[in-house]
Amino acid sequence: MYVVSSEQMRELDRHTIEKIGIPAVALMENAGRVIAEEVLKLCFQKKAGSGWMAEASHGPAASDAALQYGAADGAVRRGVCPPAGAFEAGAAPLRGLGPACPPPVAGDELLPAEAAGQEHWLILAGKGNNGGDGAAAARYLRDAGMRVTLLYAAEPSTLAGEAALQRDAAAALGIPALVHGRDAVDFRAFTGIVDALLGTGSAGAPRGAYADLIRAANASGLPIVAADIPSGLDADTGALHEPCISAEVTVCLAFLKRGLAQYPGAGAAGRVVVRSIGIPASLCRELGIGTYLLTPHVLRTVLDADVARPRSPEGHKGTYGHVLTVGGSRTMSGAGLLATRAALRAGCGLVTWALPASLVLPLSGAAPEVMLAPATDEESGGYWDEASAERVLELAKTRDVLAVGPGLGRFEGDSGWLRRLWEGWDGPMVVDADALNMLSSADGVDAWKVRPGATVLTPHPGEMSRLLGISTAEVQRDRISAATAYAVRHGVTLVLKGARTIVASPDGSAYINTTGTSGMATGGTGDVLTGIIAGLLAQGYSGPGAAALGVWLHGRAGEEAARRRGHPASVLAGDVIDAL
Ligand SMILES: NC(=O)C1=CN([C@@H]2O[C@H](COP(=O)(O)OP(=O)(O)OC[C@H]3O[C@@H](n4cnc5c(N)ncnc54)[C@H](O)[C@@H]3O)[C@@H](O)[C@H]2O)[C@@H](O)CC1
């Protein structure tokens, strides 16, 4: 699924209208229809949930609706109308008594008329095209048997273009129209609200009438269905202005907007439904849009990474690669162990764990499947030192991937140590935790050699802020841009962790993950992710492929761990490994 910015959306609109020739009003008409459909579905779900539908369906109408036809053998079957003459072999056709085709049904009826009649929705309409979508939706809702009232934020005469056409069509049908500031409105008279105040054309915090209406809508306690985006949301970053609509459902038009895929925007949007309005998806590829919601389909088709992780029946441990984890120290040995075990669970053939010499004995047996390799002298006291870089490079010669960072700690000359590995090892490398901090405090990283092998950096927002030299709040304000800018500039794959983790690849494309659970906000899950990505790199996945499949699997395993534990709060990093 493509994820677009508002500027890209405008370009897609322009292209569709000017180059393909689909009229703008047709797009708006489709927008109005799909918004209305989602309102009707929501009403249906609420009615069904309240038991109203169940009661209603016990009546005779429900059984009449069941499709029945008499077969030649006299049995009553349920199903579709058979083709003419499709009787069972050997049975004589019955003239005039053959199967009756079911009567035509109203395919548009998403909510039974009786239920629709109990609804009265208020459509809040701005003066731009988002408001035009709202006016179009009002017609479809009314056609479905619902009462609707339009409430314009500004004088309806200020609407222009297609929005003005929709305003006039609604008026021609006699849909009541109120104007904020002119007419008194009692929100208690309504059963739901469509927010069609501001869409992708909005800029900054909602002003004047828009702000008043957003506050009143939120305070009403009524279900709100937002058209395209909740008004007050920054469509590009997911930041919430004050005030911002708090929607139950957001009907996102054509393509998912960036702000709906990132928190806090994703929280204000409620359930997000992306509906087609006639803009061809193939245009995204033609216009070079490269931001995706990370789904198994995107993993397979864009990144050549299958969540099924197929393995060759003839494979042996050498087939799936050998990871060298470089981490763990006297007070943080667990981080190294977690990354090491996770790499194995991700399916690589072998893992060697390079660690300070004095930790080898205490940790032998901690994970029987793992080989331990001392990387320092015994005198280092369980900590890393600058000289160990040469020993790590020696070990790396017979391994396929380096995973550097978990539990490493900081030490004298550590930035130089990292540079030695960065430039001395040409294969794939994952850089995490304190190795990222070494990168942040290194002088002149731009002068470091561009690595020929895949380089995957896995910062959390705090580490990202140090890498970029900006505040964590600034990173979080526009995570997609922060991650993409760094990845492109430094030629690396960058995994910006946190809810809706972003995988940004050096070619500028980005992938937004949706798996995971709040239970993963616990120490050690980052080390597990590092191990998983390294384990996938060892199996031959590309940098972006390993990173994206890694975050997806990591999140799924977190969800499974929460399910097994019975509560997200009880998940430990080790549970995530066990759930892989
Ligand atoms: N062809 C198209 O362009 C289509 C657009 N569609 C809809 O149109 C929307 C975009 O429409 P527009 O570009 O007209 O913009 P909007 O309808 O989002 O809003 C623009 C209007 O709001 C005002 N405004 C902007 N920021 C404000 C603020 N902070 N406080 C108060 N008023 C503010 C502007 O002065 C302008 O009148 C989409 O989100 C979508 O809902 C759909 O109808 C599909 C087709």
Ligand SMILES: [K+]
């Ligand atoms: K809206």
